[in-house]
Amino acid sequence: MSHLFFGYFAVMIVATSILVVALKNPVYSALSLLVMFFHVAGLFVTLHAEFLAAVQIIVYAGAILVLYLFVVMILNVKQDDRYHSQWRIAGFVCVPLLIEAMVLLSGGAGSRATGTRAAHAPSAEAIAPDNTLAIGQTLFSTYLFPFEVASLVLLVAMIGAIVLAKREIGEPDSASPMVHPKGAE
Amino acid sequence: MTIPISYYLILSGVVFLTGIVGVLIRRNIIAILLSVELMLNATNINFVAFSDYFRDLGGQVFVFFALTVAAAEVAVGLAIIIALHRSRSSINIEEFNLLKW
Structure with missing residues (x-):
């Protein structure tokens, strides 16, 4: 099932x-x-x-x-109708990677990787039935510092997006440049 | 009856390769960012599969961080796209070759 x-x-x-x-x-x-x-x-x-x-x-x-x-x-x-002219390079990179992945995984799939999960598990505590509670406890104890760093990343991204996307003060509306032809002088 | 971990690895490998191909062959910058999302999702599948395999919640927490980075990447990337579209009125990747060799 x-x-x-x-x-x-x-x-x-x-x-x-x-x-x-x-x-x-x-x-x-x-x-x-x-x-x-x-x-x-x-x-x-x-x-x-x-x-x-x-x-x-x-x-x-x-x-x-x-x-x-x-x-x-x-x-x-x-909508663009053509793909990038780089598609030959893409095929050259990806076809060997795909073949390599298939060979590696077909070699390993039969013997090692299909072993029972309990044998590989490092005897840690089982995943709690309450998944949200367990994630919260892990996040705020073991991974507290990365959590704070993630909040900083979000703050920087927010400020960066605002700065990048905003118009300069006094900059003409470039979306409709023909509306004010005198503005170019 | 559990699913072997290698199935998840194959699945996420295929999705990741699809993302790489999309980044390399698409000419629309928005489609390229969508392909980057594909690659991030492939890594998320890997993280969650190993988290279930090793009975360790660290993998799921890392998916959380990957989600944060993906949100930041989308915000900044789309802002850059809007700025590019404002200055060149095009988002075709082949017209932006100032930093290309």
Whole structure:
């Protein structure tokens, strides 16, 4: 049964991620990325990470993707019909990597990696039934300093985004430069 | 009946490679940022799979931090895209070659 769920989620994740890259229209790419986020959240639920599944949907699908769609709608980009001329380099890099990954994983999948999980587990305490409580306790005890650093990263990113995206005072509206032709003098 | 960890590794490897291909071949900057999101999600799948495998919550906490970095990256990246679109009125990656060799 768990294999069935994993198969469904894996197939959907791979298919939608390929669609993200292959679709020409950025809006469709963003929407298929939305479907992928939901399936990744489902995969997290099967991996006993319920809190992260909720956060994945709220933050990724709710905030980040809406931001993407917002910018796509603002910029009103024409869809580009061609891929980058770099696609040969992309194939040259990625096909050997893919083959290498397949060889490595097919060699290791049969013998070592399929061993029982309990044998590899370093006898730590089992993941608590209340996933959110356990994550909170870990986050605010062991990982307190990285947590503060993460808040600093968010603050810097917020200030940087505001500074980058704001218009200079007195700068003419470049989105409609022909409205005020006298302003260029 | 548990799923072997190598399945998760293959899945996240395939998603990560898809992201790399997207970064290399797309010409729209927004699509490139979406591909970067794909790569971040591939690492998140890896983190959570190993967190379940080793019964250690550190992996899930790191997914939390990766989420933070992804949010910061999106905010700054989209601000840069808006600034670029304002100055050049284009977001085609091939028109921005000032720092290319």
